[in-house]
Amino acid sequence: MSDDDRVPAQAWRRVHPVTPALKGWKTLVAVVAIVGYQAADDVRSAADLLGGRGWLIALGVVVLVALVGWGYAALAWRHMRFAVTDEAVHLHSGVLFRTQRQARLDRLQAVDVVQPLLARLLGLAELRLEVAGGSGSAVQLAYLREPDAQRLRSELLALAAGLRRPSAAGAPGSAAPGTAGPGIAVPAVAGSGTTTLPGAPVDAAPHAGEHPAGAVPAPAAFEEAPEQEVYALPMPRLIGASVRSGTVVGLVLLVIGGVVAAVVARDVSPLAVLLPAFLGFGGALWGRVNAGASFRAALSPDGIRLRHGLTEQRAQTVPPGRVQAVRLLQPVLWRGPDWWRVEINVAGYSQGQEASRATVLHPVATRDEAATALWLVLPDLGVEDPRALVEAALSGRDEDGGFTPAPRAARWVDPIGWRRHGVRVTRTALLARSGRVVRQVSVVPHERTQSLGLEQGPVQRRLGLASFVVHSTPGPVAPRVNHLDGRVAAALLDEQAERARTARAAARPEQWMRERV
Amino acid sequence: MTTPPAERPTDQPAPHPSDRTADLPGDRPTGPTPDRPTGASLPFEPEGVTWTPVSGRLATARLTALALWLGPVLALLVVLALATGASWLWVPAAVVAALGLWGALLVPRQVRALGYAERADDLLVRRGIMFRQLVVVPYGRMQYVDVSAGPFARRFGIASVQLHTASPATTASIDGLPPAEAARLRDRLASRGEARLAGL
Numbered sequence: 162m163s164d165d166d167r168v169p170a171q172a173w174r175r176v177h178p179v180t181p182a183l184k185g186w187k188t189l190v191a192v193v194a195i196v197g198y199q200a201a202d203d204v205r206s207a208a209d210l211l212g213g214r215g216w217l218i219a220l221g222v223v224v225l226v227a228l229v230g231w232g233y234a235a236l237a238w239r240h241m242r243f244a245v246t247d248e249a250v251h252l253h254s255g256v257l258f259r260t261q262r263q264a265r266l267d268r269l270q271a272v273d274v275v276q277p278l279l280a281r282l283l284g285l286a287e288l289r290l291e292v293a294g295g296s297g298s299a300v301q302l303a304y305l306r307e308p309d310a311q312r313l314r315s316e317l318l319a320l321a322a323g324l325r326r327p328s329a330a331g332a333p334g335s336a337a338p339g340t341a342g343p344g345i346a347v348p349a350v351a352g353s354g355t356t357t358l359p360g361a362p363v364d365a366a367p368h369a370g371e372h373p374a375g376a377v378p379a380p381a382a383f384e385e386a387p388e389q390e391v392y393a394l395p396m397p398r399l400i401g402a403s404v405r406s407g408t409v410v411g412l413v414l415l416v417i418g419g420v421v422a423a424v425v426a427r428d429v430s431p432l433a434v435l436l437p438a439f440l441g442f443g444g445a446l447w448g449r450v451n452a453g454a455s456f457r458a459a460l461s462p463d464g465i466r467l468r469h470g471l472t473e474q475r476a477q478t479v480p481p482g483r484v485q486a487v488r489l490l491q492p493v494l495w496r497g498p499d500w501w502r503v504e505i506n507v508a509g510y511s512q513g514q515e516a517s518r519a520t521v522l523h524p525v526a527t528r529d530e531a532a533t534a535l536w537l538v539l540p541d542l543g544v545e546d547p548r549a550l551v552e553a554a555l556s557g558r559d560e561d562g563g564f565t566p567a568p569r570a571a572r573w574v575d576p577i578g579w580r581r582h583g584v585r586v587t588r589t590a591l592l593a594r595s596g597r598v599v600r601q602v603s604v605v606p607h608e609r610t611q612s613l614g615l616e617q618g619p620v621q622r623r624l625g626l627a628s629f630v631v632h633s634t635p636g637p638v639a640p641r642v643n644h645l646d647g648r649v650a651a652a653l654l655d656e657q658a659e660r661a662r663t664a665r666a667a668a669r670p671e672q673w674m675r676e677r678v
Numbered sequence: 679m680t681t682p683p684a685e686r687p688t689d690q691p692a693p694h695p696s697d698r699t700a701d702l703p704g705d706r707p708t709g710p711t712p713d714r715p716t717g718a719s720l721p722f723e724p725e726g727v728t729w730t731p732v733s734g735r736l737a738t739a740r741l742t743a744l745a746l747w748l749g750p751v752l753a754l755l756v757v758l759a760l761a762t763g764a765s766w767l768w769v770p771a772a773v774v775a776a777l778g779l780w781g782a783l784l785v786p787r788q789v790r791a792l793g794y795a796e797r798a799d800d801l802l803v804r805r806g807i808m809f810r811q812l813v814v815v816p817y818g819r820m821q822y823v824d825v826s827a828g829p830f831a832r833r834f835g836i837a838s839v840q841l842h843t844a845s846p847a848t849t850a851s852i853d854g855l856p857p858a859e860a861a862r863l864r865d866r867l868a869s870r871g872e873a874r875l876a877g878l
Contacts, residue, residue, distance in 0.1 A: 611845035632845035647721040
């Protein structure tokens with residue numbers, strides 16, 4: 162309503178006209194499936210029905226449902242329009258219940274281009290803008306032609322970065338995202354096979370990801386910011402990692418159990434039980450491979466670019482400073498090949514079933530790649546030798562790498578893993594290390610700390626221990642250090658509150674291409 | 679954010695005198711390290727922090743709620759035991775009575791353990807005797823503040839203030855504030871948050 166006044170009429174755009182058909186086919190499939198399922202209950206009478214003129218009626222019903230569904234979708238399409246201004250994205254939608262949504266671009270947390278299989282075949286894509294507003298707060302623009310979606314993404318990212326439209330501003334000082342190349346010096350880690358230390362890129366490009374030095378007058382239109390690939394996940398490793406999972410172990414145990422039962426009972430009926438189990442496990446495995454397939458990460462001035470997916474492809478862009486926390490985790494079975502899963506917290510990716518897909522920074526990383534992934538998020542770990550620190554965090558214990566470990570008393574509360582509990586505070590971030598069986602490291606940049614907590618149970622109090630908790634935005638990472646010495650934890654709480662404050666004061670602005678004010 | 683109407687005149691509108699904190703160290707057991715240096719801040723007693731306790735009426739409210747829950751159950755069990763003459767029915771009755779007694783002893787201590795402190799840049803909230811918790815919320819990280827008071831709480835003239843950051847893990851709620859104090863705290867938090875506004 163009121164924002165109609167501020168949006169010029171010609172700025173309103175519509176999504177692609179094929180959208181209703183693309184969205185409607187799911188409804189049709191569901192209806193046909195339900196009808197088919199009902200009919201299958203009584204195959205004979207269904208056959209009788211279809212044998213006569215019944216099939217005409219059936220076809221008529223399907224066509225009618227399709228028409229009604231398509232009509233509604235077309236109506237919805239007519240009512241949906243969006244506009245991009247310098248400050249915000251406006252989206253109007255809804256037939257009966259109208260919604261007007263306005264997402265401020267300086268609050269943009271991530272931009273995803275999602276292509277389900279069918280949309281990809283038609284050359285369409287969905288653009289999804291994540292803002293930190295809790296569940297359902299994303300602005301979904303579906304479907305656009307793929308080049309349009311790409312262009313729109315570049316435009317949104319450039320505007321969110323604080324650049325002005327060339328026509329409107331024409332300010333000579335405004336940097337084009339396309340010219341920011343010198344600012345990023347990405348190490349050749351992925352393909353080369355050399356063990357490039359993340360320490361090296363930090364030294365080579367101390368201001369990596371920061372405001373690029375060479376600002377050049379903006380070109381006529383927003384160009385897609387250049388990107389440099391940092392790592393890619395080879396398919397064999399993904400399959401190997403999926404096989405080395407609890408799912409497969411469970412499946413193998415089940416098969417052995419089934420076969421043993423069948424042999425003992427001299428009856429094949431126990432094997433029939435395995436079929437649904439196979440389907441379930443197979444589905445889980447397929448989901449994992451599907452999501453992680455052709456995973457690639459790249460760095461651009463717009464932030465981290467992630468591309469992945471086999472049937473449904475997803476290209477994510479997480480602008481600088483939007484990652485709230487990182488976790489590196491090693492399941493037991495991945496210890497042999499030394500693989501790690503790297504996950505991130507991004508406000509906006511918090512809720513929904515797709516969150517687990519969107520919050521992966523690297524599905525299966527080698528140790529080098531894990532360090533590189535961490536470097537992507539946090540170019541400056543705030544220590545002299547970042548690689549040594551990462552090593553100590555990943556596999557060290559006690560005081561390795563300058564960590565403050567849990568005291569000896571902690572062995573009563575955690576007899577197995579107590580030597581792994583530890584915390585290290587650097588100039589820029591807090592590293593929490595834990596887990597002996599399932600190794601785990603969480604990293605939180607100081608300026609991303611939301612709030613801090615201290616917890617103590619009765620046993621811990623007897624032993625003079627306390628747990629230190631860092632509250633981060635919703636996501637897979639929940640950083641905490643268990644069983645620290647009580648005094649250490651209290652001191653940490655005090656200092657960390659202070660550190661978070663100073664780090665926030667010095668943090669770069671939300672619009673990452675803007676000069677610091 | 680709604681401020682509960684102050685139905686009855688609050689007898690203690692100002693923040694309570696924090697002399698209650700003086701007897702709190704008694705709650706802390708002299709653990710295995712009695713030779714703690716007095717200078718170092720104890721885990722839940724940061725240095726230079728004066729805790730503001732919550733209203734004692736919270737204890738009354740919670741005890742009343744407890745009595746309203748357990749009372750009918752206990753009465754029913756006793757009546758059943760008397761009516762049927764089944765002696766085993768006294769066992770659950772005794773259990774319920776013991777629960778009530780335990781609650782009656784625990785609740786006032788729990789309420790006394792609740793406290794908050796406003797520092798220059800953050801708010802501290804602590805709770806719990808057995809399982810202790812201390813939360814530090816920087817003002818600049820606050821997304822919104824809730825003031826709520828149910829019908830029961832309103833009868834006792836208390837309200838609760840809850841702080842929300844972008845993290846759902848931030849459990850910074852202060853129960854049992856007199857409505858005037860709750861409103862004061864809300865406005866103060868809001869203005870301080872605005873002054874130190876930061877993104878995510």
